Amino acid sequence: DGGITQSPKYLFRKEGQNVTLSCEQNLNHDAMYWYRQDPGQGLRLIYYSQIVNDFQKGDIAEGYSVSREKKESFPLTVTSAQKNPTAFYLCASRQGGSNQPQHFGDGTRLSIL
């Protein structure tokens, strides 16, 4: 989706290092989400945020942290506590109101050096 920008597209992390993945949306969407996808698998929810300065843990939040200081931005930090961080990370956003689907960015692929 052109309205959701994830950067960088590829990212490499050294052992014991924290890295931050960027997600920016210009769609004026209220809710934003982070998912993780492993090869051949579906998406699993890490964190989501319905409004600024508020966020909730998803199914696999351990080893990750987020912030939502601005409506358009929802960065994800992969901490050294995440022992298996190699994956494809997807950010999504959704307009407030009922019956609105989520729209996704094109992902960041994180690998361990």
Next chain:
Amino acid sequence: LAKTTQPISMDSYEGQEVNITCSHNNIATNDYITWYQQFPSQGPRFIIQGYKTKVTNEVASLFIPADRKSSTLSLPRVSLSDTAVYYCLVFPDSNSGYALNFGKGTSLLVTP
């Protein structure tokens, strides 16, 4: 969120119509049915969404029977570029920031 079941994979030839059926036996009254398409190394792309009967757009049609316990995504005259993973999801009609429950989807392979 309601659990969905769909075939792991399907094969088709170019120019054929492809129908992918998804079962969602425990769908709730206020749940909507949504389908996404995902290409390798890209984010899922919204295809179509419906509540009941039939919905059609420029890309696909979605058929939902009266009991809403299943739905069928229909792709007319597929091309090689329709090779992708297709996800069926059910989510509530709600203002809250629901999270989607993606399974493994259906991997569609279109060949010449």
